[in-house]
Amino acid sequence: MNKFFVILSHTYTNRIKSRAFIITTLLTIAAILVMANIQTIMDTFQEEGSGESTTAIIAEEPVASALSSSITGGELYEGGEEEAKKAVLEGEYDGLLVVEEGENGLPEGHYYMDQFTSSSGAEVRQALQQVKATIAAEEQEISGEALSVISSPVSFETTALEEGAKSEEELNQARVIVYIMLFVMYLAVVMYGNIIATEVTTEKSSRVMEILISSVSPVTQMFAKITGVALVGVTQIGLFILAGFLGITFADDTEGSLIQMAGLSNPDWGVISYAVLFFLLGYFLYATLAAMLGSLVSRVEDAQQIVTPMMMLVIAAFFLAISALSTPEATYIIIASYIPFFTPFVMFTRMGVGDVALWETLVSLGLLVGTIFLLGIIGARIYRGGVLMYSSASLLKNVKEAMQLSKKE
Amino acid sequence: MLKLENVTKKFGDFAAVDHLSLEIPAKQMFGFLGANGAGKTTTFRMILGLMDQTEGDISWNDGEIGYEQSHLIGYLPEERGLYPKLKVEDQLVYLAKLRGMSKQEAVPEINRWLERFKVPEYRTKKVEELSKGNQQKIQFISAVLHKPKLLILDEPFSGLDPVNVGMLKEAVVELKEAGTSIVFSSHRMEHVEELCESLCIMHKGKPVVHGGLKEIKRSFGKQKVRIEAEFDVGFLRDKEEVLHYKETSEGAICQVKEDKDAEELFEALQGRGFVRQFVLEEPSLEDIFIEKVGESYE
Numbered sequence: 001m002n003k004f005f006v007i008l009s010h011t012y013t014n015r016i017k018s019r020a021f022i023i024t025t026l027l028t029i030a031a032i033l034v035m036a037n038i039q040t041i042m043d044t045f046q047e048e049g050s051g052e053s054t055t056a057i058i059a060e061e062p063v064a065s066a067l068s069s070s071i072t073g074g075e076l077y078e079g080g081e082e083e084a085k086k087a088v089l090e091g092e093y094d095g096l097l098v099v100e101e102g103e104n105g106l107p108e109g110h111y112y113m114d115q116f117t118s119s120s121g122a123e124v125r126q127a128l129q130q131v132k133a134t135i136a137a138e139e140q141e142i143s144g145e146a147l148s149v150i151s152s153p154v155s156f157e158t159t160a161l162e163e164g165a166k167s168e169e170e171l172n173q174a175r176v177i178v179y180i181m182l183f184v185m186y187l188a189v190v191m192y193g194n195i196i197a198t199e200v201t202t203e204k205s206s207r208v209m210e211i212l213i214s215s216v217s218p219v220t221q222m223f224a225k226i227t228g229v230a231l232v233g234v235t236q237i238g239l240f241i242l243a244g245f246l247g248i249t250f251a252d253d254t255e256g257s258l259i260q261m262a263g264l265s266n267p268d269w270g271v272i273s274y275a276v277l278f279f280l281l282g283y284f285l286y287a288t289l290a291a292m293l294g295s296l297v298s299r300v301e302d303a304q305q306i307v308t309p310m311m312m313l314v315i316a317a318f319f320l321a322i323s324a325l326s327t328p329e330a331t332y333i334i335i336a337s338y339i340p341f342f343t344p345f346v347m348f349t350r351m352g353v354g355d356v357a358l359w360e361t362l363v364s365l366g367l368l369v370g371t372i373f374l375l376g377i378i379g380a381r382i383y384r385g386g387v388l389m390y391s392s393a394s395l396l397k398n399v400k401e402a403m404q405l406s407k408k409e
Numbered sequence: 410m411l412k413l414e415n416v417t418k419k420f421g422d423f424a425a426v427d428h429l430s431l432e433i434p435a436k437q438m439f440g441f442l443g444a445n446g447a448g449k450t451t452t453f454r455m456i457l458g459l460m461d462q463t464e465g466d467i468s469w470n471d472g473e474i475g476y477e478q479s480h481l482i483g484y485l486p487e488e489r490g491l492y493p494k495l496k497v498e499d500q501l502v503y504l505a506k507l508r509g510m511s512k513q514e515a516v517p518e519i520n521r522w523l524e525r526f527k528v529p530e531y532r533t534k535k536v537e538e539l540s541k542g543n544q545q546k547i548q549f550i551s552a553v554l555h556k557p558k559l560l561i562l563d564e565p566f567s568g569l570d571p572v573n574v575g576m577l578k579e580a581v582v583e584l585k586e587a588g589t590s591i592v593f594s595s596h597r598m599e600h601v602e603e604l605c606e607s608l609c610i611m612h613k614g615k616p617v618v619h620g621g622l623k624e625i626k627r628s629f630g631k632q633k634v635r636i637e638a639e640f641d642v643g644f645l646r647d648k649e650e651v652l653h654y655k656e657t658s659e660g661a662i663c664q665v666k667e668d669k670d671a672e673e674l675f676e677a678l679q680g681r682g683f684v685r686q687f688v689l690e691e692p693s694l695e696d697i698f699i700e701k702v703g704e705s706y707e
Contacts, residue, residue: 006506207490211551214457214484215507217476388459 003216004224011199011228016235025236029243036247054092055124056084059099063107063131067099070127089114097124105139106132171353174271175325178352181275182345184237185282186318192233192283193290193314194307199225200294200387201303209387218387219380222295226287233283271352281365282344285372286310292379295386296398313341321345328354338364340371410435411456411559411590416465418451418614425451427614428465433592433607435470438585440601441594442694443611449594450487452611453561456592457484469559480509483557487564487594489548493537497523497547500536501554508555515554522550526576542569549577553584560584562593566600578604598694610698617701629692631700634671636660637686638678645674660686664696 015021034041056077057067068074077084077096084096095113102108109128111121137147158168200222203209212221293306320342324333328350337347337360347364350356385402411433418426426448433439441449454460456467458474467474474482492500498519505515523529526546536544545568553560565581566574581604585591595601601608602622610618618625631652636642637660645663646654650673653664665671671689678684 002509003507006503010503203492206493207486207488208492210459210486210488210490211484211504211548212507213459214482214486215476215479215504220476388454 004220004227007216007221007224008228008231011225012231015195015229015232021232021236025239028236028240032240032243033247036244037250053094056087056093056096057099058084058096059107060101063099063135066131066134067097067127070130071097071124074124074127085112088112095121095124097121097128099128106136174352177271178275178325178349179322181271181279181352182318182321182349184240185275185279185345185348186314188233188237188279189282189286189314190311192229193286193310194304195232196226196229196287197290197294197303197307198300199229200291200383201297201300204295204298204387205300213384213387218384222288222291222380222383223376226284226291229287230280230283274348274351277365278344278348281368281372285340285344285368285375286314288372288375288379292375292382292386295383296389296402298389317342317345321349324349325353338367340368343368410470411592412466412468413452413456414466414468416452416455416462416467418448418455418460419463424614426455426462429611429614429616430465431609431616431619433590435590436585436588437607438581438591438593438605440605440608441592441611442596442598442601442608442698443594444596446613447611448614449611450563453484453563453592453594456561457482479507480555481558483508483552483555483560483589485549485552485560485562485565489541489545491536491544491548491551494535496533496535497539498532501547501551504551505554508557510555518554519550522554525580526550542573545569546573546577549580553580556587556589558589560589560591562591564595565593566595566597598698602694608694610694610701612702618697625694625697626691629697629700630666631664631692631696632667632671633690633692633696634663634665634674635686635688635690636663636674636678636684638682638684640682642678645677648674648677650674 054073054075055071057064057071057074058077058081059067064076068076073094074097075093077087077093081096081098084093084098087093088096091114095111098110098112099107100110107128109125111124113121133147133151137144203212289310290307293310294303297303297306317336320333320336324330324337324346327333333346333350336342337350339346343364347356347361351361382399382402386398389398389402411431413429413431413433416426416429417424429448429452441452443449451460455462456469456474458476469478472478495503498516501519502512502515505518506512510518520529520532523532528543528546531539531543531547536547539547549562549565552562562581565577569577578600581591581593593604605622607621608618608625609616620628635657636645637657642661643656645651645661650665650670651663652666655662663674665674668689675687678687
């Protein structure tokens with residue numbers, strides 16, 4: 001047990017002190033701080049920019065005055081149409097609205113801009129629509145009150161009948177939190193999985209492994225390494241969370257900001273504690289797999305290649321979880337949430353945004369824990385044989401050979 | 410005492426070690442000889458428990474060797490390797506900790522050994538900056554730092570210059586005198602002849618010769634007579650006492666069964682002229698190996 005901690009602390013301190021670790025951590029913290037303050041940053045740029053958009057309007061009265069008051073930045077243009085177009089091209093105005101009287105006496109508009117953007121003239125169009133409605137109403141002799149009754153939005157509310165169902169707002173908040181958690185989990189599994197596989201392979205390729213396994217059992221080594229890297233992960237993610245927390249605290253927390261929208265200022269601790277549980281289990285599942293795979297190759301270059309199938313699994317799990325965000329009750333999602341390799345992602349998502357019975361959670365957790373143990377046992381055996389093996393045959397052949405090396409016949 | 414009984418290791422159909430029975434006495438130096446692929450490393454790995462034998466028993470002082478005894482065992486693998494990016498001292502401390510030493514115990518020992526191998530300046534250097542020979546010294550230190558009772562050295566002298574070989578040999582002899590049982594493999598016969606009380610020659614997984622060095626030579630039943638004479642000694646070829654005749658530039662080397670036969674030859678040479686040399690030589694391990702295996706060794 002003592003040696004377990006020797007290896008664990010060796011793995012941990014070496015990683016923490018490594019340049020790669022320090023650089024990635026600092027960069028990510030910087031990114032988190034930027035993200036948390038994105039609202040403030042965006043506002044700053046908005047003010048410093050060209051200011052509000054301006055639209056030149058060429059129209060006859062009374063349409064002209066109605067438009068110039070309802071379009072923000074609208075300005076009557078005194079001059080010819082060609083001149084106005086030139087002014088738009090030169091950047092003096094953002095757009096040009098030319099209104100002419102159509103056949104039935106209603107205004108028809110033509111909007112010119114230097115190039116299409118996503119919001120091309122939407123506001124202008126709405127203003128013109130309103131002016132048209134007013135004119136049309138006058139012509140049809142409809143009173144102003146009648147018009148406002150017609151055009152006022154219908155009252156519409158949604159209520160979920162099932163008890164404990166999340167409200168629309170809660171659901172949106174949950175989605176954001178689940179999404180962030182999924183992303184962190186995905187990154188962590190990919191990153192730390194790779195680190196473990198590379199660590200094992202590095203020890204093999206530098207041939208220090210044979211000394212190591214003559215002092216400490218390979219099984220102890222494997223789990224000490226997995227735990228050591230897990231602690232590295234805890235440290236790193238802890239720093240990230242701290243940065244995120246600080247970022248949120250100091251960020252502009254006013255109504256309608258991104259953070260408010262995501263519900264991050266008032267997080268759902270239930271979802272977060274599930275996230276931690278599934279995160280740890282998911283990590284141990286994939287870490288064991290990575291250590292096992294890493295022990296099968298003998299060169300660091302091959303380590304990346306051999307973990308590829310595992311990464312595919314992680315990616316599949318991630319995308320299943322993303323689609324579960326919108327359709328948590330789909331059959332394929334429910335099935336996937338019981339497959340141990342997908343459970344940490346998919347079951348967690350279902351719990352976050354859907355309604356999952358307790359027995360469902362327990363069954364999937366049971367399967368997951370069982371698989372971790374099974375993989376631990378098989379992995380330890382493959383590891384034991386694999387670390388003595390220096391051939392470069394195919395994956396399956398290597399697995400077979402490793403099992404053979406580690407067993408009594 | 411390290412005891413191997415009928416140990417066999419099969420990889421598929423291939424027997425890397427085939428019914429090997431050995432007794433390695435305590436506090437001695439035991440030599441393992443054999444060409445590449447003779448099964449030396451596999452035997453060591455089985456002794457250390459890195460691999461399980463297919464058949465047979467291995468015991469040390471009547472118990473099995475497991476990780477509980479790892480602080481009593483030192484191992485220098487044939488494939489040398491250390492962490493390339495770690496400093497020599499950190500590396501040795503880590504490996505010593507894995508053998509059950511504390512850092513406080515390890516550091517003075519590390520300094521003592523580095524001094525002894527005349528490389529104290531490498532203490533704070535990274536391993537990858539060291540030459541291969543010096544890396545090997547560091548690795549040797551890692552095998553003996555914790556004062557093991559059983560030391561297994563797989564080809565300890567390969568790749569070293571004569572000065573370093575001498576330094577290492579000295580250290581090994583000292584360890585033996587301090588009470589460590591040492592098993593080492595080599596493909597250089599002369600190292601084994603020089604250092605070991607007993608030995609085993611492996612060939613294709615089988616022990617060809619096994620026992621004390623003196624007994625092996627004595628029981629070999631053949632002796633070498635080196636003759637240098639001023640006249641042609643070719644007539645000796647037809648003597649029935651001569652088992653094997655080999656001409657040399659100055660005379661011949663004859664193999665005979667026992668001392669009495671040598672006397673016969675001595676008689677036969679009388680009166681023919683001046684004999685510059687007539688030496689009765691012990692058989693070398695090389696001779697024994699060639700005789701037993703029927704082919705040259707290296």
